[in-house]
Amino acid sequence: MQAWVISNLVVGVLFAGGIALGVGVRRNRLWREATGELARRRPVALGVIALFVGVALLDSVAWVGGVEAGEDVVAVLEAQSVIDRAFLGFQEKSYSAPFAGAEFYGGARLAHPGRHPLGTDILGRDVLYLTLKGARVALLIGGLTSLITIPLALLFGVSAGYFGGRIDDVVFFVMSTLASMPGLLLLIALIMAMGRSTLSVCIALAVTGWVGFCRLARGETLKLRELDYVQAARALGVSEPRIILRHILPNLMHLVVVTFVLMFSGLVLSEAILSWLGIGVDGSWGQMIDRARDELSRDPIIWWNLSAAGAALFVLLLAVNFVGDAVRDILDPRTLRENL
């Protein structure tokens, strides 16, 4: 199947999942109160994140077909997303400053004077366009990696904590082995071995990232399995998979949410470092920063590439970090107890 078809399907699945999640949250009093509290505490940060998600979704809905670019109708063979279509034909030949009417070096007149609010890069591509496209990559890295990490870590952590014995020994051994390798080096080694692609970057981030959450899930499960209601369920003869699904997993859900939000910014920052080392994901803000590293030593300097990518990265991560702190405060029982 072609990439753009999958991308459209993913958007559909995300919408369906979002609605299902919304209904689920509405039905459960505790989650409803938690989300309400979050919306009260961090309206601006949530809005910023929603904006980025919206851009990423617009960049994921794609179709093949004719496109109007200025006065011309351009026949398009490859699928183009909504964002692609909005910027189609906005091509220049080289650098131009924000809102400039002429090229930065040489002063040749631009094809679209004054219509590049963030200027253009060395190949004449609109910087606003590149920055917007980066949102999808950043969310993809965070989302896909979490999608791999969290189920894996839950599976291993819960079974290690619940069953103990040999399973615990094996999981603990794998965790100590992975944790003893320097994080960034392990990340690099994995990507080098698997080859450079978006998926291998996400898998590498997942392999290096799951240990922390697995340890957390294991510890919580160890505590939960000794609680009275779990003991009672066991005494009543409830099967073990059922106890795990009914009594253990729901009590780990708040940890999943907190981990997901707190992990996100680390993942995006790691990808930026990988891009800098030349093994990142195509089209990310990290790559924009990497390309821009020589532009500050030009004279006069090119500042808009670096600032645009850096600012987008900063604003998204700031919003995520603020939301993450609030989510932890709301969902973490220990802090809750201290505040009451």
Added chain:
Amino acid sequence: MLAYVIRRLLYGAVVVLGVLLFLFVLFFTVTDPDDVARRALGEKALPEVIEQWKANHGYDKPLWPWQAERATESLLYDHFRRMLSFDFGRSDADDAPIAERIRRGMGPSLSLTVPLFVLGLGVGLALSLFVAFFRETYIDRMGVFLCVLGMSVSILLYIVGGQYAIGKLLRWFPISGFDLTPELLPRFLALPLVVGLAAGFGSDVRFYRTVFLEETNRDYVRTARAKGCGEGRIMWGHVLRNAMIPILTHTVLAIPFLFTGALLLESFFGIPGLGAITVDAIQGNDFSTLRTMVYIGSLLFILGQILTDVSYSLADPRVRLG
């Protein structure tokens, strides 16, 4: 006690073997020697040339012991024997001996990472004590806000921005370069140090502050206050000393990684340390150097972990020998 130390050492040895097995799977089966040869020689290399390259680098053996005539004639055996006897062989990219290269990179790396570590710990502790002293005031809230702000900036921006602002606009320090002579070293290290400190302070200060605040809610602090201790004395005399246990656990484990160097800082500021060697290995598809670096890093980490555990069981009577 002795039994505990021996058990801890044995488990460490098992983890080292696990790391070696992981590295073997990663670097010999996920990318087999044919891939490595092709990346070194180019995609269109002739099969004979690839075989020749593999023979020169000692990769012309079966992977697993059960595929070979004798178990010692396999790559798995070679890999374990060489790594465990610290015979790292030659680089896949330029045939230079890896051990020699690591020995040369150690000095420059340590000259950057040790001051970075000491200064980072000192500055971080001082700042977080200051913030925790003014807890629940505007200073505290401002401090936490600045930390979150600092954590949201990519280290790449600190590097590029620091180099531009301090190196190019203000011209205080050279933009990059390195010299181990005592007169020149501080000038070359100043900029990477400033950038490294700025990049690390956000998460550090926030972590230390949480630890301090947890301590200030303890009973002994209330007792100290009840018997008339001043807030300053409580902070410096009581809280700092008790908070050092979790903080030291956190920081001691970072010491082994000082040897593997600061990857980004070294490569960008032209410091010829272990981090820069690693970056070169990535860019040159030099798998043998890369896996040696990972191995050395984890070896040091495991050793550090054992030392921490053992010294805890000696120093802190509350730690049970489990």
